[in-house]
Amino acid sequence: MNDRIAPLTATPDLLALRDRALAETSVNGLAFVMANDLYPLLHFRQAVVAAYAGQRLNTLCISGLAKPTEDSPYLIWLQSTLHWLRPHLDSAREPIWLARAELALPGALAEGWRDWWPAGVWCVPLAKADQPPLGVLVFQLDAPPDERLQQALAGVWATWSYCWAALQKRHKSHFWQPGRRHAALAAVAVAALLCIPIRQTALAPAEVVSLDAQIISAPIDGVVAALQVRPHEVVAANAALFRLDDTTLRSRAEVLAKEVAVADAELGTTSQRAFDHSQSMSELSLLKGRALQRRAELAAVEAQLKRTQVLAPRAGVAIYSDPNDWLGKPVVTGERIMQLADPAQPAMRIQLAVSDAITLAPGAEVKLFLSAFPLSPLSGRIKETSYQAKVTDDGIAAYRLLATIEGPTENARLGLHGTAKLYGERVSLGYYLFRRPLSALRAWSGL
Structure with a gap:
């Protein structure tokens, strides 16, 4: 013991x-x-x-x-x-x-x-x-x-x-350890939250443009000699916008004017000789046709000379890039050089990326938050959408949308940029949260 x-x-x-x-x-x-x-x-x-x-x-x-x-x-x-x-x-x-x-x-x-x-x-x-x-x-x-x-x-x-x-x-x-009952209640609560209806939205870059903008293009083939208005300058009707180089056309007009004078002189001489010589009568018709041809060519060249100076068809704001991008540049007939926009009718031009695209009905609500005025958003509605997506300057495939601007337009200056918030139809919260992950999963898996 x-x-x-x-x-x-x-x-x-x-x-x-x-x-x-x-x-x-x-x-x-x-x-x-x-x-x-x-x-x-x-x-x-x-x-x-x-x-x-x-x-x-x-x-x-x-x-x-x-x-x-x-x-x-x-x-x-x-x-x-x-x-x-x-x-x-x-x-x-x-x-x-x-x-x-x-x-x-x-x-x-x-x-x-x-x-x-x-x-x-x-x-x-x-x-x-x-x-x-x-x-x-x-x-x-x-x-x-x-x-x-x-x-x-x-x-x-x-x-x-x-x-x-x-x-x-x-x-x-x-460390709270939930039991099975708590887990079941949490699952039911999460499922109920995922079923809550919510407005589907998307964000996209946007720019203030004119709802009524007219394209000003080159009337003939040529080289831009001078731009007579500055970008975003307000112009009146019939004001000079730009001018094409007319050196070649003026030289051509001078040559044709001399050819017309020669043709007229030959026609006059032949007409006087026709009274005495029958052979001169046969040459008279040919010389008249040649004289008319030279006059028609001269008139066409003079018409082209007038078109080298492009005037504003109406009052508006001239919208184009830097003038140095156009001076001396060859252009073809119909090539767009600038736009003439009406500042009284502003609108939104939206580039909606394909990855962010949502279902948008005509008249869908839009809000534009301008970078210059972030606290004063512009409200509007979708007016038209493009059928096919195109690659933007940033290399992103996007749909082009045009929306009106409703309400006060004092901040809607043409050319301002910002971010547009697009409002689609109502969907469940679960669809709103998992739409893009599911799309990426389907694209990756092929299902």
Whole structure:
């Protein structure tokens, strides 16, 4: 008997064991203390700390192992054995000794006990008074400890139970673990949120243009000699816009004028001789036709000379790029050089990218947030949309939309840029959130 009690005086004070348990900040840390710190007193072969988790006993720590290998044969057998021993442990409130000879173990469990465990194990349940058990300590011993040692350790069991309950309660307060009912309610709530109808919208770059803009193109082939208005300059009706180089046409007109004079002189001479010579009568018709041809050619060239000067057909604002981009540039008949826009009828020209396209009915609502006036958006409605997408200057395939501007237009100056927000039909929130990911998935998978 004295040999059993002697280790008490040779081991660290039991109060030190309690203090170390109180200093732990996690259940796993406390399990490590419980599995290893009592070896100087009990001299066990191995200690196992298991925690109750529903209908299972999960192994938290094994003495001498930093991290047990979950797929090891011993740990698999240990989990099965703890599950089989649970009916003996659930009703125990005090430490109990379980001997292998007294238990009717199944064949596989009995064989593993003979290989890995001694003749018996000392099981210490850990629980606070009148509360469900928290876990169990399993000490592998050749014989149960002395009664006086068990009484001395009773305070240690109480301290460990208290610390375990406190740490578990704090863990639950910081990390809420929802149950199946909460998960089902959350799924129903998410499904209900995804069914909420919401207005489908899209953002696209836009520019303020004129709803009534007339294209001014080159009337004939030539080279731009001068631009007589500045970009975005207000011009009156019949004001000079630009002029084409007329050097070639003037030279051609001078040559044709001389050819007309020669043809007239030949026609006059032949007419005088026709009274005396019958041969001159036959040449008279040919010379008259030649004279008329030269006059027609001269008239055509003079008409082209008049068209080298282009005038404004009406009052408006001249819209085009930098004049240096046009000076000296050869142009062909019909090539657009500028636009003559009516500033009293502003509109929005929107470039909606194909990837952002949504269903837009005629008359759909549009808001334009100008970069110059971000706090004063312009409101309007879709007037027309292009049938086919075209590549923009930025290399993006986009649809061209034209929208009217309703309400005050004092900020709608031609040429201002901004971002247009387009409002489509109402769809569910789920469709609104997952439309683009689903489109990308279908494009990638081909489904």
